[in-house]
Amino acid sequence: MIRGIHHVGLTVTDLAEASARWRRLLGLSPAAEDGALLRCAYEDFCVRLTAGERGCVDYIAYELEASVTLAQAGDRLSDAGTLAVPIELPAGRFGLRTADPDGNGVAVVEHVAPDDPRPDVCKHSDALPGFHPRRLQHVNYLTADTPRAVDWYVEALGLKITDWIGDDACWLHADRDHHVLAFLDKGYAHIHHVAFELTDWGEMRVGLDHLAAHRRPIVWGPGRHGMARNLFAYWRMPEEDTFIEFFADMEVLGPNHQVRHFPDDAFASNTWGQLPPRSYFRFDEEAIRAEWEQSQQLGAPLGTRVF
Secondary structure, three states: OEEEEEEEEEEEOOHHHHHHHHHHHHOOEEOOOOOOEEEOOOOOOOEEEEEOOOOEEEEEEEEEOOOOOHHHHHHHHHHOOOOOEEEEEOOOEEEEEEEOOOOOEEEEEOOOOOOOOOOHHHOOOOOOOOOOOOEEEEEEEEEOOHHHHHHHHHHHHOOEEEEEEOOOEEEEEOOOEOOOEEEEEOOOOEEEEEEEEOOOHHHHHHHHHHHHHOOOOEEEEEEEOOOOOOEEEEEEEHHHOEEEEEEEOOOEOOOOOOOEEEOOOHHHHOOOOOOOOHHHHOOOHHHHHHHHHOOOOOOOOOOOOOO
């Protein structure tokens, strides 16, 4: 039913500031005059900004396969016991909005064939910056009940399980990309990261140097995930209460993929050996301050927090 991720809807406290920041840090381009829609390259948009009282990830929108209508998607959601309401989106898109069992906003949008289906390298542009991601590709959530979340996305959206790490972390795919979505049990529900694909290791170096020039520290990475195989680096966008991942070289699944179970060890998380700091799964002010001050690396304890 799902072709892949289409866009992330963000609530921001200052539309002009947020648009300029996302464009500056990620190399995104405006797809609307007011800066509320942003794109990586030639897609209609991959980030939608809406003004609100606090910054957060409002919803994730998934694009339907070309053969699936909104009515059929609504029937499947209804069969899964989920109420969905019609929504009209920018750029002539229509969709349905609902929520998963953790309350995360979910939208499905109809497929619209691109005007020019050729690869991006065959196109010309006077607007794209030198550094920009290839595409928005996946999101990961924290949860208190991974099986419940996974069951909902399989039943309601038709995603397929790719792999497990231990019993509490699961990755799901829509096409041959290793994953479009993942859940990790950390005892509470929260978006963890929004992931943008870069072309290769060389482009990741460019991206990380770009972040350094703009004083955005890397929280974990660079490294290589054992499960999913991709190169990664995670950095925080505290203004919208989420991490951003830059990644490249994700595993492409073969036909008739069989679900694999990885041990819950350091190698599955990072074949290069280093696990993330304790702040990596937290979104409170103490964790953010510890990252900016490097206090964890200097040996200062990060206090226990009950979420």
